[in-house]
Amino acid sequence: MIGQPILNATGFNLSHLLPDIVPCGTEVGKLTFDWEGIPAGASVYVALGDLQCSVYPFLERQKDSNDVAACNISTSAQIAFKMPSNLGFTNGHVSPSSSSSSTINSVPPKNKSIFETLFESKRIDVWPFFKPGEKIVVAASMNGGNVIERFVKMLRFWCRQLGCPAVETSQVYEKLSHAASCHFNVNGSPLAPIQIASEIIVDPRLFGERYDQASSMEASGGSVTNIHPDDIFSLPAVYAAVCSGVVRNLLLIWANVKELYCMGGAMKRNPLLLEQLISEYSSVDVNCISEDKVIEACVGAALYTATVIEGSESC
Incomplete structure (x- = not known):
């Protein structure tokens, strides 16, 4: 300590x-x-650590590979993967290579890597994993399914203000998912061009982020940009923009992930989130873990302990 x-x-x-x-x-x-x-x-x-145990079964499926990540989007959102071997990390310091003596906490190099920039801004954390010297990179956001839930609440509130019949939350989620799925392209694009004519951009950070040093009163919150006079604000397009914002706020394209395991309640309620992940990670094998197959942290702890016992018995 x-x-x-x-x-x-x-x-x-x-x-x-x-x-x-x-x-x-x-x-x-x-x-x-x-x-x-x-x-x-x-x-x-x-x-053992709760987060480490939660992602252990997924990150250890290919023991010799560091290009597997686990993503959970529930109320909040997290993505974790093993630290690439070409990055050095010792006592809270990051260096682009083991031969470099420069660290983030010293004078930064002129050309800092994306990893260094994100770590310095506290947008990512580096946590110890199970083996000595092994670490995982974690990007955790306070904005996940709660952002879409707030969007749904807004729609229901507007309906009441307009005098429309009451619509249950589950019905809104169902109608949004159906409206979006009816406009998928045959090539798997999230929405047909006519439905995304607005091209609006949603910054979903309604609830702030842990790395934001500003107080809750000073935090800028979420925003909607790239709005133009001729935009067509169809409901599927706005919904897609919200889902896309949640996904992009969490993405770590630079990590060179090749296999991504996705889970979480928000995925179940909003299938478009998975479509957005597949779209953004076009070169990645994205696997959605169904709710009945989600592995809790206690299972990860048991699996790791089993390897420890097996190792001690083989000695």
């Missing part, structure tokens, strides 16, 4: 409160009693 020596120097010792940091897979004790079918004496391993 970086701040612990400073606290100790002031007489505020936390050593009796904080746990020791040990590598993943470390046995920290034995179960002292039978518990939920697990016999006493079973090994207890150190706790």
Whole structure:
């Protein structure tokens, strides 16, 4: 812990409160009693990170590959993938290559990589993964399905103001998805040209972002731009622009991802989100994980622990 020596120097010792940091897979004790079918004496391993366990089954499907990513769009949105081997990262510092001595926290190079720029602006985080020296890059947004939900609420509010019959939220989602799906091109483009004549651009950051240092009162929020007098604001086109904004706010094209696993409740309610992901990641094999096949963090923890046990038994 970086701040612990400073606290100790002031007489505020936390050593009796904080746990020791040990590598993943470390046995920290034995179960002292039978518990939920697990016999006493079973090994207890150190706790694992929730996010890391959630993406472990997907990022480890191809153990020798670093070009797999996992994307979850629910209320918020996250995308994670293993850090490319050509990037160095040590103690919070990033360097374009292992031979370079420059870091983001020192004098930045004239030609910074996209990775450096995003990391410096706190748009991405680098978290430790399971193996020593292995890390994952995480882009987490506070704007995901909640943005589309707010759009749906706005439509329902407008309907009430216009004196239209009440429409349930589920019906709005169904009608939006149907309206959009009826205008797909045969080549898989999100919407036919006549439906996207407006070409509006939606910045979906209604709820701000973690990297935004401004207060909630000062944050600029979302916006709609590229509006022209002759635009045709068809409902499918506006809906598509909102979905596209959510996806583009999260995209990391520079990461050279070749396989993307997508999941989340927002995907189920808004199939157009998946279409937008496929459109943006045109060269990527996009796999949508159905709700009944989504793997929880506890499953990832069990799978990793199984590899630890297998490894110890083979020694």
